[in-house]
Amino acid sequence: MRLASSAITIAVLGLGFAAIAQQDSPAGGQPPASPSPTPNAAPAPSGNQPQVDESALRYFASQGDTRRVNAEIARLRALYPNWTPPSDLSQLSAGTVTIDPIVERLWNLYKEDRIAEVRAAIAERQSSDPNWKPPEELVTALDTVEARRRLTNASDSGQWRTVLSVATENPNLLTCVNVDVLWRVAEAFAKTEQPNRTRDVYTYLLTNCANPGERLATLQKALSLLPDNQVADLLQFERKTGDEPDNFDSIREELARRRVERAANDDKMTASAEDLATVERLTRNSDEPGPVLVLAWYNYHHGNPARALELFKTALDRNGGNKAAEGYAMSLRALERLAEAEVFAYDWRDKAPENMKIYLDVATALLAQDPPPRLETRIVSRIVPVVTSQRFPDGAQALGWFSYNTSQFQTARDWFRQALSWRADDEPSAYGLALSTQRLNDRAAFNAIVAQWRDRSERIADLAAGTTPRAAQQRVAPPQPMAPLEPGPQESMRSVPVRAGTPRAFVEHTTTAVEQGFTTATAGPRASGSRNCLMTRNPDGLAPNAALALGWCLMEANRPMEAASAFDQAIRRGSARTREEAAYGKSLAYLRKNLTSEAAVAAAQAPQTGPRRVELSASILGQRALAAYRDGRYVEAILALSERARIVPEQTDLMLIRGWSYFKLGRYNDAEKVFRAVQRTGYSDEASVGLNAVLEARYPVRQ
Amino acid sequence: MRIFAKRRSALLPCLLAGLLALASSVSPSWSLTVQTLNVVGTLSPAEWDAYRTRFIEDDGRIADNANGNISHSEGQGYGLLLALAANDRVTFEKIWTFTFTELLIRDDGLAAWKWDPSAKPRVTDRNNATDGDILLAYALAKAGAAWKEPRYAAAAQKLAKAIGKNTFGRDGGSVFLLPGAEGFNEGERPDGPVVNLSYWIFEAFPVLAGLAPEYEWNRVWREGVNLLQQTTSGRIRLPADWISIQRRMQTKPADGFPPEFGYNSLRIPLYLLRAGMTDLEWLRALKQRWSAENEGVAVVNVVTGQVRERLNDQGYAILAAGLACALDGTPVPAALKAFEPQLYYPSTLYLMTKSWLGEKYPQCV
Structure with missing residues (x-):
């Protein structure tokens, strides 16, 4: 494989040299950078004219068959618009050549692309006349057509190594006449992890082939096969002058769109103002939802949900589908317009998993508002089946809190239980369950949940300690906007093993x-x-x-x-x-x-x-x-x-730490000084412990 | 006479078969050789013309008219072999051109097996089918030699090497033929390796071994015979088309395929006979089963013995007739002598049988 691909590179480069030489020679330009000759045996066409197979044409001309000559000229013109018929055709017909009807038939079949029949006819003729040989040009033409077919078929079936080996064995295929073949070879290089060679083929093509449509298509191919920076490099071959100048603006726009797209989903990346402007222009110049979505996500992830919302709306109007709907709902949510978000996301929830996810997210956020929002029964009751069918623990928990905060304690208990059955380690649900069972005076259930969670959740342990029901009610009871400003119950009740001086x-x-x-x-x-x-x-x-x-x-x-x-x-x-x-x-x-x-x-x-x-x-x-x-x-x-x-x-307690640190370091004088200072501030007990320790350390014999 | 004598000597192994089913696979009582076929000039022009005009298109494609006119590597292989049998170099060249440009595109040098004129790209399954590859290589090799055409010989050698390299599976001590380069081996499916005994075209093995001697053709050939003996030693005495050999000593029908002796396997006796391997005792049992007094050629469940479908086309009937001719010298019935091609597959089997009978048993036809 390595061999084959290096051979083809040589072939491609060789052709490149040949073409460069052709371009330069009229002006007497410099010789090719390497003495490598063109491996292409076919006669080099002049200028940028494609290499057209003129063998049939020449044959008909040599036979003096003007009707067929004209038909063949018409056919070749249709195939290659830039082609002009050779001027020496009339000379060919001058000489009298013995007409071999079989050869004429063969060329006719060839012209009609009936390759198998040409082969068959050659075989037929040879079986009756073993010494007969078909014209050399015909054999070459057949080989070339077959090679192109095999290469095309292999490429259509993703058989990239076959593509490369056929190209290597048939370098005469690799010319501007067969741009499609060049594209396929380039793709084969890309698919076999040789992107630099892909780039070489495109470079060859952009340097040598003239058709502006094919040149633009080459860059479009590059967009799908090469990294963006290599595509950007190829833009340098844009021909700005001449009869048919290139216009690669669409490629530049696509590269800009991609840069914005990459930044769109990463809030740490910013896109340049120029790129953003390009994408803005794209959104205006087409009815496609694509660029609008890119811009919408960019705004969403860069702190502008309001603008994102507008853009997602536009994308929706342009049939942007699930992704647009997802973004629209996410923007509403980010803008805290939860009720609207729920209504919107509900209609889209079944379109794709992402749409379901954002619906659940929005519904959960809607329910979990505190104080509990006034929600229509219709809304709550349509959230319920979705949460249930999706087995979404956060949703169940939210329904739990919503029920709890609207004093439906039994319902709350059931929802918290449901949440725990879907996610066993959901501490907030366990806490909710404990609160609900407490409110329902369901001692057994309360004790059960406490026993299960005491070691894992301080606030549940605190509930069990008995002082918190009131506080808990306060925390979740609805209409008390300025609720507790005193430290929460957790702080005051936390059971921390306190030792003096710790x-x-x-x-x-x-x-x-x-x-x-x-x-x-x-x-x-x-x-x-x-x-x-x-x-x-x-x-x-x-x-x-x-x-x-x-x-x-x-x-x-x-x-x-x-x-x-x-x-x-x-x-x-x-x-x-x-x-x-x-x-x-x-x-x-x-x-x-x-x-x-x-x-x-x-x-x-x-x-x-x-x-x-x-x-x-x-x-x-x-x-x-x-x-x-x-x-x-x-x-x-x-x-x-x-x-x-x-x-x-320095506060007193920290002074004590300082004192004990000195003590531990054996700096008893410093320790004593600090402990005495503490003693003076009134914390005599703690200070005395320290002073005694210093004394004992200094005079251990007294003990 | 030779056939008659063989028949007698086969009586004893027949009696012992039940007891020695496994032992026989180790030390077969018949000779392990392939008789070569000449092939060239064994088909009548009339029969070949009937086939050619019905199934072969101008571009050299053999159309399977029972399957939406698709083409496959197997069909192209049969086509080449039959064109050679008819000494029709022109058609051979056409078929080869199509095969070369349309199917021989795989990176590993094997042929893509399925080509559909109504699909784009036309190759709708780029996997290979090893029997197709073997038929192609064999026909090319025979044609290259018969017509002294180096292009055919070179293509045959390339294919033979690709077959040896990519389709020979190995499991412990045995080397076997994989039905495709991918998807059948151990680890590629839960019951892998899976084989298809009708992919062993026995007559081709010595020829391909000569082209690619670095591969173990003879061991693969022998393994085919062993597997055939093993899978025909049960109560029903018929192999399933697709067989899991994951447990080599206890093969079973492969998952996902009907456990049937079907359209694939009914070619096995033809291949054995064409290779001159007439001594195989199983052929006698099969001849019995296929005889007109019994069930005839049919698709049979290899577990229950139930017949799912009787096959009446003359292309299937002639398989039984050929078997009877080779084993007993029974002439082919007059009703089967006129070729009336309807469907691609039985018509192909018909000519494959006729060509062989014409060469080896002209007295039967």
């Missing part, structure tokens, strides 16, 4: 304090944003403000990891202000999970205002110190504390 208690405390501070400061977005975060929601596709609100809501529900990803979405899409806020939230989320370095990274994702920066840095350094202390890295703990002390005054 850092953990402190951390929980400060983090909560930080958030409390925030709560009062930015109650606006938090209270106005929907608090519908009881259930699992994928923040992707949410509008930035919605994602931000979801993040805070999740923080309030003490689900910091989910909150972090909601904040992430807001950081990706949001305005500078939203990004700042989201980065802040994300830092807090990580701090809550003791992921100090992630918190630091998040804090750096958007510039923060002064007070917030101080607040975050202080928290991060505090946690870093505690983490270091926990791991026995006391030097680092002290370093972090010192850094923190430079920006905020």
